[in-house]
Amino acid sequence: MPQRGATVVFENVSKRYEGGAVALDDLSFEVPAGAICALVGPSGGGKTTALKCVNRLVDPTSGRILVDGRDVMSVEPVSLRRGIGYVIQQVGLFPHWTVEQNVATVPALVGWPEARIRDRVRELLDLVGLDPVRYRDRYPAQLSGGERQRVGVARALAAEPPLMVMDEPFGAVDPIVRERLQDEFLRIHDRLGMTVLFVTHDIDEAIKMGAWVAVIQGGHLVQYASPADLLDRPANDFVARFVGADRGLKRLALIAVGDMELRKVPTVREGEPLAGSGRPADGDPYVLLLDAQGRPDGWVNVERVPGGTFTKGMADPSSPLFARTTRARDALSGLLVRGVRTGVVVDDEDRYLGVVALDDLISLLGRARA
Amino acid sequence: MTPGEPLIRWDWVASHATEIATRVGEHVELAAIAVFVGFVIAFLVSLLVLRFGRLEQAATFLTGTLYTIPSLALFALLVPYTGLTILTAEIGLVGYTLLILMRNIVGGVRGVPAEVTEAARGMGLTRAQILWRVELPLALPVIVAGLRIATITTIGLVTVTALIGQGGLGYLILLGIQLFFSTPLIVGAALSVALAVAADGALVLAQRKLTPWTKGARALPHAGLPPGT
Numbered sequence: 001m002p003q004r005g006a007t008v009v010f011e012n013v014s015k016r017y018e019g020g021a022v023a024l025d026d027l028s029f030e031v032p033a034g035a036i037c038a039l040v041g042p043s044g045g046g047k048t049t050a051l052k053c054v055n056r057l058v059d060p061t062s063g064r065i066l067v068d069g070r071d072v073m074s075v076e077p078v079s080l081r082r083g084i085g086y087v088i089q090q091v092g093l094f095p096h097w098t099v100e101q102n103v104a105t106v107p108a109l110v111g112w113p114e115a116r117i118r119d120r121v122r123e124l125l126d127l128v129g130l131d132p133v134r135y136r137d138r139y140p141a142q143l144s145g146g147e148r149q150r151v152g153v154a155r156a157l158a159a160e161p162p163l164m165v166m167d168e169p170f171g172a173v174d175p176i177v178r179e180r181l182q183d184e185f186l187r188i189h190d191r192l193g194m195t196v197l198f199v200t201h202d203i204d205e206a207i208k209m210g211a212w213v214a215v216i217q218g219g220h221l222v223q224y225a226s227p228a229d230l231l232d233r234p235a236n237d238f239v240a241r242f243v244g245a246d247r248g249l250k251r252l253a254l255i256a257v258g259d260m261e262l263r264k265v266p267t268v269r270e271g272e273p274l275a276g277s278g279r280p281a282d283g284d285p286y287v288l289l290l291d292a293q294g295r296p297d298g299w300v301n302v303e304r305v306p307g308g309t310f311t312k313g314m315a316d317p318s319s320p321l322f323a324r325t326t327r328a329r330d331a332l333s334g335l336l337v338r339g340v341r342t343g344v345v346v347d348d349e350d351r352y353l354g355v356v357a358l359d360d361l362i363s364l365l366g367r368a369r370a
Numbered sequence: 371m372t373p374g375e376p377l378i379r380w381d382w383v384a385s386h387a388t389e390i391a392t393r394v395g396e397h398v399e400l401a402a403i404a405v406f407v408g409f410v411i412a413f414l415v416s417l418l419v420l421r422f423g424r425l426e427q428a429a430t431f432l433t434g435t436l437y438t439i440p441s442l443a444l445f446a447l448l449v450p451y452t453g454l455t456i457l458t459a460e461i462g463l464v465g466y467t468l469l470i471l472m473r474n475i476v477g478g479v480r481g482v483p484a485e486v487t488e489a490a491r492g493m494g495l496t497r498a499q500i501l502w503r504v505e506l507p508l509a510l511p512v513i514v515a516g517l518r519i520a521t522i523t524t525i526g527l528v529t530v531t532a533l534i535g536q537g538g539l540g541y542l543i544l545l546g547i548q549l550f551f552s553t554p555l556i557v558g559a560a561l562s563v564a565l566a567v568a569a570d571g572a573l574v575l576a577q578r579k580l581t582p583w584t585k586g587a588r589a590l591p592h593a594g595l596p597p598g599t
Contacts, residue, residue: 055492057488057491057492077494078494078495078496079494080494081491081492081493081494082493082494083494086489086492086493088485088488088489088492089485090483090485091485091489092483092485092486092487092488092489092490093486093489094486094489094490094504094508095486095508095583096504096507096508096581096583097583105493105495106493106494109493109494109495109499139582139583140583141583141584152489155493156493
């Protein structure tokens with residue numbers, strides 16, 4: 001059920017209230033089709049107002065918002081909203097409707113046939129990880145916070161909207177559930193490909209979820225950048241403080257070790273004769289011993305082993321193994337915890353790919369500091 | 371009452387069974403019409419108040435004033451215009467239900483959690499759809515709470531209308547007072563109380579049927595009596 005994403009363009013959007021209070025001041029940015037864009041900033045800064053301008057819960061006083069090239073002000077609010085998925089922090093499920101009725105809200109409003117709605121509800125509950133048979137007929141009061149949030153996401157996705165706007169969608173659950181919901185949402189987004197605008201006050205969530213991050217403070221767009229750029233080159237002191245003193249570490253969290261340039265080290269196989277291996281040219285006596293399948297056993301100091309052949313028992317397994325998808329931050333932490341300078345990166349079958357060294361990770365950290 | 375006379379003479383009850391049944395029927399009719407008409411009026415006024423907030427003060431003042439007029443005086447004041455008729459009785463009875471019903475309908479709708487109506491709006495429900503499909507159903511427990519109070523009050527108040535020639539069971543009570551005869555008085559009063567209890571129970575059952583989502587779940591924040599009732 002992949003969907004198409006809509007482009008969203010903010011053009012000089014401002015919102016002034018009677019009495020002169022300025023909620024938004026000349027916001028301009030563009031979200032490409034299918035991207036997730038996080039609106040982040042301190043509370044009261046205008047990010048929620050900006051989000052609500054998209055589905056016209058708030059109308060801007062000047063400027064335009066174009067969704068797929070069409071000015072939202074030219075669309076009647078009720079039909080505009082039916083085409084945009086909407087999720088809020090408190091979820092706002094209808095307490096008097098079952099899970100099925102809640103998810104079916106928009107399809108029923110726009111008049112889908114009943115059979116299609118039933119199929120769609122089943123599909124969506126599966127998608128958000130709720131067993132349709134068990135959950136379909138429950139009322140919201142019979143769900144946990146995380147389950148409610150999942151139903152809220154399913155409800156917003158029901159009519160296959162090319163655009164979703166979400167206001168602190170993962171804010172009301174505990175940190176463990178939040179992280180799981182974030183991961184599930186990213187997985188859903190991968191499958192469906194809709195464009196997503198979401199508000200958060202949590203910079204880590206913005207960096208994790210967003211392909212684009214809009215930092216909004218005092219009604220101004222302070223910076224609009226990819227998470228990596230935001231961490232590498234914060235636009236001013238405010239953004240630098242907002243992303244945090246640990247932005248170097250946050251930067252590492254965006255990089256998978258498999259995407260780094262891995263070091264190659266001399267390797268030997270179990271059962272190979274010692275004599276043939278020789279001493280590595282650069283003077284480092286250590287070689288990496290691999291088993292028959294190419295899986296690393298550990299390091300062997302060729303100067304300290306007796307004759308014969310390489311065996312698993314000789315290997316020092318103290319270097320941690322990292323999957324390609326391991327975040328550089330987790331790799332750094334893994335090395336520091338073990339007190340070693342290198343980790344071995346392996347593929348999905350645990351076969352040796354290369355080595356990542358503490359120095360490589362630290363030099364990445366340094367790039368963000370510049 | 372006459373000394374030596376028993377409080378209830380069952381032979382009188384037995385010989386007047388048909389009349390008692392008729393009076394019960396009249397009583398139910400008077401009360402049901404009053405609560406029904408009162409609800410319709412209160413509902414329409416509530417919709418106006420919910421739509422145009424400025425009307426609330428006027429509506430509360432009017433219904434509140436009606437509520438404070440002593441029932442006896444109200445009926446006496448109406449008789450020159452509407453006579454000793456059922457209309458006179460109903461005008462009074464309906465008047466007393468309005469304040470309670472309106473407060474509970476308006477309060478019930480306003481008590482619907484803001485995030486629920488916000489989500490409804492954000493998903494593209496129209497104003498009317500939000501009112502009829504979301505707010506009013508969710509206000510049901512509070513509305514029914516108001517109906518219960520209005521019904522109980524009205525059933526008690528119907529007896530007073532015996533003074534203007536109506537009154538259902540009130541007729542029996544009045545008869546007992548006039549004849550210095552305790553049996554019809556006690557029968558009338560006891561049946562009036564029994565009717566009130568039965569009507570209240572029926573409304574509780576009806577509410578449980580109408581609001582299945584409140585069953586087995588933790589109480590919704592807006593369930594129960596609003597303050598002041």
